[in-house]
Amino acid sequence: MSAVASSSKQNGEAAQPARYALAEAILGKEAFSRTNTAKILVVGAGGIGCELLKNLVLTGFGNIEIIDLDTIDLSNLNRQFLFQKQHIKKPKSLVAKQTASSFNPLVNIFAHHANIKEPRFGVAYFKGFDLVMNALDNLDARRWVNKMCVAANIPLIESGTTGFAGQVQPIRPGMTECYDCVPKATPKTFPVCTIRSTPSTPIHCIVWAKSWLFTQLFGADDETEDEELNKAVADGEDAQEIDSLRKEAREMRDMRAALFAAAKNGDSDKVRSVVERIFNKVYKNDIERLLGMEEMWTHRPVKPVPLVFADAVQGVSSVGSNGAAPAPPAVDSTATTSAAAPTTSNGSTDASTLKDQRTLTLQDNVQLFLSSASSLAVRAASDPTNPLSFDKDDDEALDFVTSTSNLRSIVYHIDRKTRFEVKQMAGNIIPAIASTNAIISGMLVLQALHILSGEWEKTRTVTLARGSDRYIASFAPGEPSSKCGTCQDVYVPVTVCGLERVTLGEVVEKVRGAMGMEDEEVVVYDGSRILADPDFEDNLEKSLKDVGLQVGSMLTITDEDQRLQAVNVVLSVDREAAVRILGEVAKPKPRAVDEPPTRDDSDDDIVAEVDPASLPAKEVKKTQAAKEQVTGIAGKKRPHPDDEPTSSEANGVIVEASTPEKKQRTLNDGSNAQAAIELD
Ligand SMILES: Nc1ncnc2c1ncn2[C@@H]1O[C@H](COP(=O)(O)OP(=O)(O)OP(=O)(O)O)[C@@H](O)[C@H]1O
Numbered sequence: 001m002s003a004v005a006s007s008s009k010q011n012g013e014a015a016q017p018a019r020y021a022l023a024e025a026i027l028g029k030e031a032f033s034r035t036n037t038a039k040i041l042v043v044g045a046g047g048i049g050c051e052l053l054k055n056l057v058l059t060g061f062g063n064i065e066i067i068d069l070d071t072i073d074l075s076n077l078n079r080q081f082l083f084q085k086q087h088i089k090k091p092k093s094l095v096a097k098q099t100a101s102s103f104n105p106l107v108n109i110f111a112h113h114a115n116i117k118e119p120r121f122g123v124a125y126f127k128g129f130d131l132v133m134n135a136l137d138n139l140d141a142r143r144w145v146n147k148m149c150v151a152a153n154i155p156l157i158e159s160g161t162t163g164f165a166g167q168v169q170p171i172r173p174g175m176t177e178c179y180d181c182v183p184k185a186t187p188k189t190f191p192v193c194t195i196r197s198t199p200s201t202p203i204h205c206i207v208w209a210k211s212w213l214f215t216q217l218f219g220a221d222d223e224t225e226d227e228e229l230n231k232a233v234a235d236g237e238d239a240q241e242i243d244s245l246r247k248e249a250r251e252m253r254d255m256r257a258a259l260f261a262a263a264k265n266g267d268s269d270k271v272r273s274v275v276e277r278i279f280n281k282v283y284k285n286d287i288e289r290l291l292g293m294e295e296m297w298t299h300r301p302v303k304p305v306p307l308v309f310a311d312a313v314q315g316v317s318s319v320g321s322n323g324a325a326p327a328p329p330a331v332d333s334t335a336t337t338s339a340a341a342p343t344t345s346n347g348s349t350d351a352s353t354l355k356d357q358r359t360l361t362l363q364d365n366v367q368l369f370l371s372s373a374s375s376l377a378v379r380a381a382s383d384p385t386n387p388l389s390f391d392k393d394d395d396e397a398l399d400f401v402t403s404t405s406n407l408r409s410i411v412y413h414i415d416r417k418t419r420f421e422v423k424q425m426a427g428n429i430i431p432a433i434a435s436t437n438a439i440i441s442g443m444l445v446l447q448a449l450h451i452l453s454g455e456w457e458k459t460r461t462v463t464l465a466r467g468s469d470r471y472i473a474s475f476a477p478g479e480p481s482s483k484c485g486t487c488q489d490v491y492v493p494v495t496v497c498g499l500e501r502v503t504l505g506e507v508v509e510k511v512r513g514a515m516g517m518e519d520e521e522v523v524v525y526d527g528s529r530i531l532a533d534p535d536f537e538d539n540l541e542k543s544l545k546d547v548g549l550q551v552g553s554m555l556t557i558t559d560e561d562q563r564l565q566a567v568n569v570v571l572s573v574d575r576e577a578a579v580r581i582l583g584e585v586a587k588p589k590p591r592a593v594d595e596p597p598t599r600d601d602s603d604d605d606i607v608a609e610v611d612p613a614s615l616p617a618k619e620v621k622k623t624q625a626a627k628e629q630v631t632g633i634a635g636k637k638r639p640h641p642d643d644e645p646t647s648s649e650a651n652g653v654i655v656e657a658s659t660p661e662k663k664q665r666t667l668n669d670g671s672n673a674q675a676a677i678e679l680d
Pocket residue numbers: 043044045046047048049067068069070075076092114115116117135136137138141432
């Protein structure tokens with residue numbers, strides 16, 4: 001039960017009439033009372049979250065729980081108005097609660113400084129709310145909350161803003177489109193060779209500096225590097241070139257070790273000499289090696305020109321004006337004698353230009369590289385168990401990426417970028433606009449009022465888009481997609497009376513029995529981890545605890561050939577519980593498969609539009625008749641997002657099962673028709 005749910009404060013009754021008189025007059029007594037007593041979860045206390053929380057407490061919402069994993073940064077203060085300078089470095093959720101409470105002391109706000117993906121915020125936790133509102137900034141957390149709301153059958157309002165654009169999407173599990181029903185664009189990626197060998201634009205150099213060089217030198221061991229290079233060869237990229245890249249990476253690992261050793265010993269001369277070697281490796285030796293691969297340059301207009309540290313540090317590069325071939329060393333036209341007096345992009349020194357908005361000279365970049373690489377080496381070496389990751393707000397990290405990307409741009413005759421521009425590009429920043437957040441937060445509250453009044457027909461998906469006919473457009477939420485890998489699955493709450501006392505096999509058998517899957521060979525997943533399949537049954541004998549499961553963990557059980565909808569099993573605990581099924585069990589629907597998909601390759605996964613209720617449970621499965629019936633009317637089903645376990649400690653097994661539709665009916669008619677059926 002949520003902390004809010006357990007609160008004894010009587011908001012409606014304790015309210016001063018004057019405070020709520022207006023809200024009551026506008027909403028009506030009944031709607032206001034619902035608003036005031038409903039339990040709301042707000043996920044994220046950033047740009048949208050702060051505005052939203054303020055709106056909620058001023059509208060008269062009485063029970064709010066807010067969660068955010070972050071602390072307040074100076075850069076948040078321009079738009080996250082619940083925070084002030086003295087709050088910097090304090091948890092966002094706690095300060096948001098404190099400030100919003102001062103606007104309306106009658107409201108119960110409970111704040112968590114935590115990640116919403118933590119095991120304690122499992123399906124049972126989500127079930128404690130009437131409505132969840134997302135105010136997040138990343139796909140992963142949004143998909144997680146969406147899945148939890150679908151599994152718990154709790155309405156969700158999703159939101160987001162980018163510059164002047166924004167969106168609000170009310171989601172009613174099983175009845176409207178969920179967040180995963182519409183595939184989301186993934187961030188743009190570049191071919192390996194473009195980044196590592198043949199950049200042609202500033203962003204290629206910035207990605208190289210941020211994602212490759214920074215990580216190689218200061219970040220976590222990149223275990224995926226070999227895999228990525230193998231994939232590049234398989235995708236048809238030049239095998240010889242990829243071999244050179246492997247060699248480069250090995251050399252870089254040796255240099256990193258030398259750099260860390262010197263930094264750890266506090267030997268600054270040695271650190272500088274290793275940093276110089278790194279410079280010569282990436283801007284001279286590696287480039288010379290690439291130039292030796294004649295094929296690579298036959299169809300490219302210009303070849304890169306290596307930089308030598310001893311010359312570059314003097315501001316002297318070998319880059320000819322057209323960059324066609326290594327020309328005799330020339331003094332960089334924008335060189336200055338000191339990094340402290342940089343120049344503008346047209347080469348003239350302009351003291352009035354802000355420091356971050358100057359285009360640095362070759363020499364400036366070399367100096368910035370030396371200082372930032374040395375400082376980062378000291379930081380990374382001081383705690384090797386805590387590798388660095390790039391953060392646009394980390395000055396040294398940004399200096400490093402600015403200088404190393406610019407030096408690469410010089411080698412490849414590409415325009416250099418200012419530190420300000422690099423920050424925008426490396427941080428994928430589109431400026432956040434306070435008024436967009438304010439409009440979207442207002443729309444969130446309007447949708448919340450409709451949902452809490454049960455007036456789903458009034459809810460609207462709202463979009464803000466500049467340049468279109470209407471800045472604000474709204475339309476009725478879409479239908480769920482039959483291809484969705486989240487809301488079209490079956491969710492089965494399973495209550496166990498002890499993680500040590502119940503084996504994985506017992507749970508699987510109960511679910512197979514309840515789901516009419518007794519004749520199926522099944523595969524059992526914990527997220528992307530396979531716990532059991534027909535050729536690997538060792539774990540079935542082990543207790544849930546021994547296979548690493550916790551209360552709240554979400555197991556996925558699929559028939560081996562994946563002809564049926566996946567069954568997601570949500571574990572929870574009731575120490576008194578016997579093993580039983582609550583309510584009528586909804587069987588997974590069949591889906592047709594032309595080619596049986598794998599779980600990781602489920603773009604080929606196909607969903608059938610056959611109502612399982614119309615078929616006897618056992619025949620909904622592998623029978624040829626069912627296969628023929630579903631083939632040809634199917635659509636593609638997308639994969640599940642990789643689930644991560646959610647949880648807490650516990651002990652017996654109850655199985656409850658219902659489709660979202662069934663659960664929704666329960667919600668609508670206000671009755672809980674679930675009857676306990678003892679199995680054991
Ligand atoms: N998994 C998560 N659990 C809890 N809170 C999260 C999670 N992921 C993101 N958030 C929070 O969602 C909020 C999103 O707010 P916003 O988009 O304004 O980002 P920001 O980090 O405050 O700003 P910026 O990215 O511009 O510096 C952030 O405060 C962030 O900490």
